[in-house]
Each structure stands twice: as C-alpha cells, then as structure tokens.
Amino acid sequence: MADATAGGQQHPLKVYFYIWGLLFLLSAFSYATDFLEHGYFRWSLILLFMFLKAGFIVAIFMHMAWERLALIWAILGPPIVLLVLIGLMAVEGDYTELTRLDFFSEPLAPAGHAEAH
C-alpha cells in the first residue's frame, strides 16, 4: 500500500481523520487552560498540549513518522541547539531584571542602607 505511489506517502484516510479529531480535542484542552490560575500546573498543561499537538502535526500530517531516519535527524536534530539559546536567554533575562530592579529602585535601597549603618 505504502509503495503504490511515487512518494510512498499514501496512507488510509482514517488516520488523518483520527489525528484531525485529536488535534481539535487538544486545541479545546489548550484553550481551556486559559481558565486556570497561573502557576506550574497551568504552565505544564500548556506545554503538554502544545508538544502533543506539534508532535501529531509533524509526525502524521507532515509524514515525518514514515520518513527515513536520515531525513528525520537532518531536520529534527539541528533545532536541539536552539535549546542552548533559549537557556542562555532565560538566564540573561533574569540577570537583566535583577540589574534593573537594583538600579531603578532607589527610594527603597538607601532607606535600607541607612538603617544598617
């Protein structure tokens, strides 16, 4: 069945309908997280539904699940380095915020120092 066409990416329609339905459901869940309070529970759910949706789109709709490993790694491998950028920028962002808080909050800081002396 899979090799019947030149592209080799012919799959039964029911696979697409199943994933389509699943994506609708996951989108509904993602939208529902907006009614939760901000916190680790909400953020975990946002990330969970996001990665599930992204995974189904790439694996099934974009046929990545049926491609050869050489192509899969050539495309999905390089973005791993982006995690380094994200990590660095998160640390940098925290540092910038602390610097700003320290630099711009003059009214509080001198009072505290005065008591210490």
Place this chain on the structure above:
Amino acid sequence: MAHSETVAAPGSNEPGWQGIVTDWSADKQTFQVPWGKAMMWIFLLSDTFIFTCFLTGYMNVRISTPVPWPSPSEVFALTVFGTSVPLLLIGIMTFILITSSGTMALAVNYGYRRDRGRAAALMFITAAFGAIFVGMQAFEWTKLIIEEGIRPWGNPMGASQFGATFFMITGFHGLHVSAGVIYLAIVAMKVLRGDYEKRGYEIVEITGLYWHFVDLVWVFIFAFFYLW
C-alpha cells in the same frame, strides 16, 4: 567501472542507524525523497530557527522587564452579548487553522490517488480558511491599535515591549499565512489544469508541508504568547 557498480548498489536500504551510515556515505543521494521535498524541509528548518529566535527574544524581554506584562487573556477578550469571553477570537483562529491543516492533509491524499479535481478543491478550501484566518488577524490588529491603543513602543496596560513582540511575531506569522494562501492557490490551479499528470503529485505534499508548518508555528505562538 567497478566504481559505478558500487554507486548504483542496490539493497542499501537498511533501516535504523545502519541506514543513516549508508545513506550519508559514498557517492549517493542522501535523502531518498523527491528533491523538492528535501528542499522544502530544509527551508522549513531555517524558518524554525527564525521563529524560535523571535519567540526567544520575546521570552527574554518578558523575563527582563520589571513592569507587569499585560494579561493576554484580558487584552484579547471579546465582548459577546454583554459578557467578556477571554481569547475568543484567538480560539476561533486556532480552530480555523487546525481545520485547514486537515483539509490540506486530505488534499495530499487525493493528489496521490490522482484524483486531481478533489485535490484541487481541497487545496482551494484550505486557502480559503487561510484567507479567513488572515482576515480575523487584521480585525484583531485593528481592534488592538485603534481601541486599545497598543503601539510597538508602548501601551496603556503595562510593559512597553508587549506591542513590539506582538506585532513582530504575529505579523511574521500572518505574512507566512498570506504567502501560503497565494502558494496554495497557484499550485491548486496547476493541479486542476493537469500540469502534474506526468510528473506526479509530490508537489501537493510539498505545498502541504509548508501549510502544516504554518499551523505548527501557530501552536507555539498560541501557547507562549496568548496562554502563558
């Protein structure tokens, strides 16, 4: 002569890690897919880097500002029959894009079946959903700029970087959707005309890859910009 025999060696189709080694080694084609498809994937890889850089930049300014970030849940709320529903328009836009991804997946399937009438029709439907998405985005931008006074350099609700990151990220995504609508319409017309009867219908899958990628990026924007 002996060399050319090894080049054309059959049976070098091992799966798994051994397959990676044989695919990448010695005088042969690495990606055993149509050329256009490999190139589209590599283009999408570069696009992944661009969008990740935008989203990372957004993360950085949002972490680093000591001023409270405007609540997307309230900024993007719509009032329907007197009640304020959070993220209503954005939710509808998300469902429209998911729907268009589904019709695109079906178009690819009918393309490979050489049912070019259905494939083209489904591609036109996909393009129409894309156009509706861009239209709703234009409505959203208008509301934000005119009614809520959000500008790239500041806004009345909080951190001034909100507008800059919002217009940059959603604008770049909207540009991709608009380009996708045009791309889909052109390919659909050529499919309908029968231009690919001899070459085969990989082009529909390649166009589909681009379209699904646009949907994929929206998944990340929706999670990080609108829900976070």
